[in-house]
Amino acid sequence: DVKVTQSSRYLVKRTGEKVFLECVQDMDHENMFWYRQDPGLGLRLIYFSYDVKMKEKGDIPEGYSVSREKKERFSLILESASTNQTSMYLCASSLIIWGPPSTDTQYFGPGTRLTVL
């Protein structure tokens, strides 16, 4: 079974703080993704990575950065947290993208609910 874990289930931070959200997968997947989920807006892609040290912007990258130093770990960084970044953050991974069907199926972690005061 694929296992995607996230470092915290709940996090409360203050405006202006630097925030790190960590995600680890144990299935040797090439691709990792960060989404945020807000009521009425669904899942929105922030960043993804298809290889170590490689990253691509998603639909809403502003205010975020990412780091992928090791294949199994993908970090989301809020350089200076703001109240509009209060949200549920979901990490996902998939085997590869440019391959046969089934390799692009994404598996999600349990989520981190971040509150910025």
Next chain:
Amino acid sequence: GQQLNQSPQSMFIQEGEDVSMNCTSSSIFNTWLWYKQDPGEGPVLLIALYKAGELTSNGRLTAQFGITRKDSFLNISASIPSDVGIYFCAGRLQGGSEKLVFGKGTKLTVNP
């Protein structure tokens, strides 16, 4: 970003009833995925579909990849209280996009 049209947005049913929900798009998809999300948790993959016309079951769940490759449905038979949650469809667009497109979810409530 692009979104899938998922309907209905919410459903209130009695235990034992069957449920049907669907996702449609004007674009062609190579992959359709159905997820369930419990409150405060991440989405869990229920069924993955990779071929037009494919019909796949997972227990009481059945999903189909539409023949036109622009839609998919999910059926739940004989619903039980633990079926409560939000069900999402997701698809991979034809053309090799690296990103999944998501529906906004169907919130299911099952009354015992």
